Amino acid sequence: MSAPTIGVFALQGDVREHLRVLTGLGAHAVPVRRPGELDQVDGLVLPGGESTTMAKLAVSFELMEPLQKRVAQGMPAFGSCAGMILLAEHIEGGTVGQPTIGGLDVVVRRNAFGRQVDSFEADLDFVGVAGEPVHAVFIRAPWVESTGAEVDVLARVEGGPADGRVVAVRGGDGGQLLATSFHPELTGDPRVHELFLKIVRERS
Ligand code: GLN
Numbered sequence: 001m002s003a004p005t006i007g008v009f010a011l012q013g014d015v016r017e018h019l020r021v022l023t024g025l026g027a028h029a030v031p032v033r034r035p036g037e038l039d040q041v042d043g044l045v046l047p048g049g050e051s052t053t054m055a056k057l058a059v060s061f062e063l064m065e066p067l068q069k070r071v072a073q074g075m076p077a078f079g080s081c082a083g084m085i086l087l088a089e090h091i092e093g094g095t096v097g098q099p100t101i102g103g104l105d106v107v108v109r110r111n112a113f114g115r116q117v118d119s120f121e122a123d124l125d126f127v128g129v130a131g132e133p134v135h136a137v138f139i140r141a142p143w144v145e146s147t148g149a150e151v152d153v154l155a156r157v158e159g160g161p162a163d164g165r166v167v168a169v170r171g172g173d174g175g176q177l178l179a180t181s182f183h184p185e186l187t188g189d190p191r192v193h194e195l196f197l198k199i200v201r202e203r204s
Contacts, residue, residue, distance in 0.1 A: 007030055013050075027197060042200050105148030127155065150171055168182075
């Protein structure tokens, strides 16, 4: 397959960082703001940001329905942090009626780590990522409270008050949806994005 076209949802969030990592891995990475742009992509990244704002903007830019549709049809997607919230079927601690793209059969708790530990870093063993543990940066991060039968846990926090909490999962109809509570786009380690590109190649 020639370079896959990977969109990055670009109405809000840390879009540039994802575009940079994807481009560095040889993907054709493009910002997505309109339905017509979404039509062109083989896979989509939902960045970190503020999920309530991202959802509202997706609705007002008439991107929410096309997003729900493409994800339901099996488009691979990777959500980091707020992006994980957008892919979740169920949100705890969301705003009333917070719209979601869905597809990932998990309950995600927003701002789960609490005010005391708004931001922290940890090294994680990550299923499907070989070599050194993944250094993870958490910023007002969600965690995965529970997972449906078709969802695989890829990483958990080890130690500290959040010991055992699930922070990376893979699910969807055939494993095409990847989500992390943390921000692999911020640490210069491309291995989680590489895993996503592998998923995209497998699907096409
Ligand atoms: N707390 C944010 C939200 O609920 C997510 C934070 C992030 O993406 N860094 O959307």
